[in-house]
Amino acid sequence: MAELHPKKVLYYCQSLVGIGHLTCSLRIIHELLQHAEVDLIQGGLDTGASLEHSRYRNLILPPLLHDHESGGLFDPGDESGVDEIWEARSEAIRNFLKGPYHAIVVEFYPFGRRRFKREIQDLFRAVKDISGPVPIFTSVREALVPRTVEKERRMVESVKKHIHTVFIRGDPEIARFDETFSLAHEIEDRLCYTGYVSPPAPQSWPKRKKQILVSQGGGNVGRELLEGAIGAAALMPNYSFVLATGSRTTPAEMEALRETVRGNNVEIKPFLPDFQRHLLESAVSICMGGDNTLLDVIIARTPTLAYPYQGNSEQGFRIKKFAEKGLLQALEVADLAPERLKEKIELALNTPYPTKSIAINGAFLTSEKIKAVLAQTPDAI
Numbered sequence: 001m002a003e004l005h006p007k008k009v010l011y012y013c014q015s016l017v018g019i020g021h022l023t024c025s026l027r028i029i030h031e032l033l034q035h036a037e038v039d040l041i042q043g044g045l046d047t048g049a050s051l052e053h054s055r056y057r058n059l060i061l062p063p064l065l066h067d068h069e070s071g072g073l074f075d076p077g078d079e080s081g082v083d084e085i086w087e088a089r090s091e092a093i094r095n096f097l098k099g100p101y102h103a104i105v106v107e108f109y110p111f112g113r114r115r116f117k118r119e120i121q122d123l124f125r126a127v128k129d130i131s132g133p134v135p136i137f138t139s140v141r142e143a144l145v146p147r148t149v150e151k152e153r154r155m156v157e158s159v160k161k162h163i164h165t166v167f168i169r170g171d172p173e174i175a176r177f178d179e180t181f182s183l184a185h186e187i188e189d190r191l192c193y194t195g196y197v198s199p200p201a202p203q204s205w206p207k208r209k210k211q212i213l214v215s216q217g218g219g220n221v222g223r224e225l226l227e228g229a230i231g232a233a234a235l236m237p238n239y240s241f242v243l244a245t246g247s248r249t250t251p252a253e254m255e256a257l258r259e260t261v262r263g264n265n266v267e268i269k270p271f272l273p274d275f276q277r278h279l280l281e282s283a284v285s286i287c288m289g290g291d292n293t294l295l296d297v298i299i300a301r302t303p304t305l306a307y308p309y310q311g312n313s314e315q316g317f318r319i320k321k322f323a324e325k326g327l328l329q330a331l332e333v334a335d336l337a338p339e340r341l342k343e344k345i346e347l348a349l350n351t352p353y354p355t356k357s358i359a360i361n362g363a364f365l366t367s368e369k370i371k372a373v374l375a376q377t378p379d380a381i
Contacts, residue, residue: 006055007374008037008100010127013107014116015044016066018217018246020292021107024169024197024363026051028105028139031367036374039101041093041123043116045076045248059096061089073115086119093123099130102374105137110158111144111181124162135164135373139366141291142170142196143321144180145312152183159187164373167366168193169291171359175321180314194366195359198295199276206281210239212345213282213302215275215293216246222288225307226257226268228336229286234262235342242278243268276300284348286331286341289315294322295360303348304328307336326354 009032013025022042026049029038033053040058044065050058062085064073075085104127107113109120127134138159147155159166168177172193178184184191214229216222226243233241245254249270257268272278279285279300287293289308297304306328308315323330329351335344 006036007102007377008039009103009105009370010097010101010123011038011040011105011107012109012120012123013040013042013044014061014113015042016113018290019044019047019049020217020290022047022049023292024139024141025107027197027199027363028366029056031363032105032370034367035371036102039096039098041096043089057096057098059092061092064089089119090122093119094126097126097130099127100379101127101131101134102377102379103135103137103370105139105370107138108140109138110155110162111138111140121162135377136162137165137167137370137373138163139167139169141314142168142175142177142193143291143314143317144177145314146180149182152181155181156183156186159190163190165369166191167362167369169195169197169362169366171195174325174358175318180317192369193359194362194369196291196295197362197366198299198360201299202276202280206277208283209281211278211282212236212239212241212284212286213244213278214241214286215244215272215288216249217288217290217293222307222309223253224333224336225286225288225331227260228338228341230257230260230262230266231336231338232341232345233266235338236345237263237265239265239283239345241266242272242282244272244275244278245270284345286345289319291318294318294328298322298327298358299360301353303351303353305331305335305341305344305348307331325356325358327356327358 011029013022015021029040030051032038033055037055042058043061045063046060063076064085065076067074073082106120168191170193216226229241229243279296279302282302285297285302285304287306289306306319308319319330322328329348335341
């Protein structure tokens, strides 16, 4: 039952490479909207993903993305300098805020998004000016890229200063936060495992086809995975291979991939709007190791070969943990050779799917935890 006077939550999500952070945020917001109004401020490329609800507003900021070569930020439109983009973002946020707010949820900060520290902390101050002090929550994945103790110390200090609760999207039976964040014990009283944030369970289970689904994910990484799958497809003519390259793949990159195809059993698409149906129908999934991608395949109970993003250790850690529970098989760089990948696919085809269950109700539990805190919070000024 909808509340007569719902509380109002401000949500901030900045994506730098893929769309995983936004996907998780939208799933949590969907649950929050059952009892609250939500204003979302989102950064990154506009993917078109959104929600339709009378209590939902969103602001898409001028994008700033991560440059893999320089390590800095850049304007993907290549029309403005970074300083101009910062000013445009600041003005857009000022014009968007419409309080009073009762809480803030920020995706990943302060465990990431340090380049956006000023923008985020300006937002905290702006909400305090509008609404008075409100609880601030952060939602973070279960595995972080390891940092130096000095950097972890700064994160801990920021949590103690700003954050009411750190919601960890994960199952401690699979992986614990302190395995990739050594100072977790110093903020243990603020940590809350919610389970993984998963898509809804399938409503029906279609018959599996002789189809291999290969997905690069939402970021523009993992080209070698697609190339390896094309090579394996030439050795498995009785199976169709559907390759989803990701929405950031350019037409030139698509054409270059198509030119490597030998045979007529490979279909290459930049995006699959019915991705979940393809997963349910596929005999095997070959994918990257992002948390959302792995939850998609686990919900679909599709045998999976998972390949980690080579730019950091986060996906490799997660894949290793899932593989230890028998939920998937891990791929290494050497496994992308056509013959090796063919053998891995055949092994997955002939391995019974595990019965292991994991906690996957993270969106609902995050929403319920926030609801409980807000029930004890006085109305904003």
